[in-house]
Amino acid sequence: MVDTRVTLSGIELSNPVIPASGTFGFGQEFRDYYDINILGTFSFKGTTGEERFGNDTPRIAECTAGMLNAVGLQNPGVEHVITHELPQLATFFHKPVMANVNGFSIEEYVRVAAMLDAQPAVGWLEVNISCPNVHGGGMAFGTSAENAAAVTRAVKAATHKPVYVKLSPNVTDIVSIAKACEDAGADGLSLINTLLGMRISLRTQKPILANTMGGFSGPAIFPIALRMVYQVARAVKVPVIGMGGVTTAEDVLEMMLAGATAVQVGAANLVNPLACKEIIEALPQAMEKYGIQTLTDIFGGAWK
Amino acid sequence: MQYTVTENRALTAQVFRLTLMGDTRTFTHPGQFAQVQVPGFYLRRPLSVYDWQPAEAGSMTLVYKVLGEGTRALAGIPKGAVLDVLPGLGNGFQPELAQAAKAKAPLLIGGGIGTPPLYGLCKALLRDGQTPAVVLGFGTAEEVILQDDFAALGVPVYVTTLDGSAGRKGFVTDAAETLAGSFDYVYTCGPEPMLKAVYGLCQRHDVDGQFSFEERMACGFGACMGCSCHTKYGSKRICKDGPVLLKEEIIW
Ligand SMILES: Cc1cc2nc3c(=O)[nH]c(=O)nc-3n(C[C@H](O)[C@H](O)[C@H](O)COP(=O)(O)OP(=O)(O)OC[C@H]3O[C@@H](n4cnc5c(N)ncnc54)[C@H](O)[C@@H]3O)c2cc1C
Ligand SMILES: Cc1cc2nc3c(=O)[nH]c(=O)nc-3n(C[C@H](O)[C@H](O)[C@H](O)COP(=O)(O)O)c2cc1C
């Protein structure tokens, strides 16, 4: 029997597989497909202070081995998440969940974080400073080291739970931003969010997305994500959650060799609702194939 | 889930009929759809169910138009091939809702490739003892599909084409207007401008109805918020809370 357990800031996960925020809602839609308690945990939909409808449609475009989304952080608002989504979730998911915290100002991040801090079901806060789909918020914080540090510091002061800052790949030097977040007190880092991209329809000769641009994710971005996880994980001491294009158990192993402590799976859940279940089931076999007994042993194995 | 292709044949130059064998028990309502994985494409293609036979070893028939690269590739899939499909998605048409169940003579209005889901619906309405009539609209005579299928159910079928090369010349609403008074409920599926015109028709004649919408989708099962729209009752996901909306909740 191989050992697939990993630990994120003192909380043990039965395996490192975590559905990524925005691709798993609040868990409800996946119940029809499998018992989601087999997951390490999951990161729920990005939550803001107020309810948001998000961007106009079309919000989705396809590309080779991936997709673009410009959802624009549609969510029911933190109040509703606490009064409706979390109690509902508690009826079918019995593990600590990761709360994806968003805002358009430092005050909003702090308010959302403080409210979610009070929820026993929440194990970690994942502070998204990297959403490319909203104007005047999100990514603006994630593209400057000072702003990223300022959000991190403010959120840390508002919570006792471990804070993972989710980084944008749409920057020239992700390592410096990662270090700024670590110095500001981040307990861990999540990366990468989506890459800014676009598609144009040849039929209409106009952008497909109503928002013109959107976040690019899926298997096509895996090598970029892997490279960034490798660079960041080597440069910081806090744990890194690696994501971007992960689709198979082998991808999980690669991410961990690059230095990820746990791994998130995003777009793959949308094209195959059983994606995470299949990855978790395939993981022991993939480990055995490569002679891995204990998953934590391979952490950062590609560094030397 | 895996499905075996038992039929994938052309109905017109652009439109194909695809029948798949496999577990179809998650279909409960006509107007629901399936997400079809076309090999070589990342996102699945949403296609409405035309008709199905619910069983573990059941079958479903989809009727699709070649529009872009994905549907073009789908048209090349041979009999015997296996496709990965998520069946039974969306709410579908709901003839059991109070207002709809009271109707005696519903009118089914389909435009172009919006006509297939009305076939399964028509069968269900006949089973319920209602006497539906059908108006189908197309661009030209070469594009007409499913006229014979509906006729074989024994319901009146009125065809319109924009250029008058088949049936009555004009829009579906022109034909429906002449039937005003003879129908007491409307079910419709087609391009959005047509749906809007049908909405106007319903307003004019004070008739209630159900409207099936399209939106670009990623998941198709409610997880990504890619397909949201505004309704009078707040935002809804076309894939999960739709694709069928009730007339009363539509904002136009
Ligand atoms: C609920 C629902 C039911 C549908 N039922 C049918 C049906 O029964 N028969 C049929 O022929 N068509 C149906 N459609 C439309 C069908 O999904 C598109 O024609 C098809 O996805 C086009 O794929 P493509 O690869 O040929 O086009 P491309 O333009 O190459 O596709 C690129 C991307 O855009 C998406 N896309 C393009 N056009 C549409 C569209 N009109 N609606 C939604 N997504 C689109 C594709 O799914 C794909 O992700 C339905 C759509 C929805 C939302
Ligand atoms: C439809 C969609 C919605 C997303 N929404 C969020 C979000 O609300 N918060 C967030 O931090 N990341 C969000 N993301 C980013 C993912 O969590 C993930 O970082 C990214 O998609 C890369 O992983 P992938 O290639 O496996 O999809 C979203 C991604 C997608 C595809």
Ligand code: FES
């Ligand atoms: S397509 Fe994902 S929620 Fe509708």
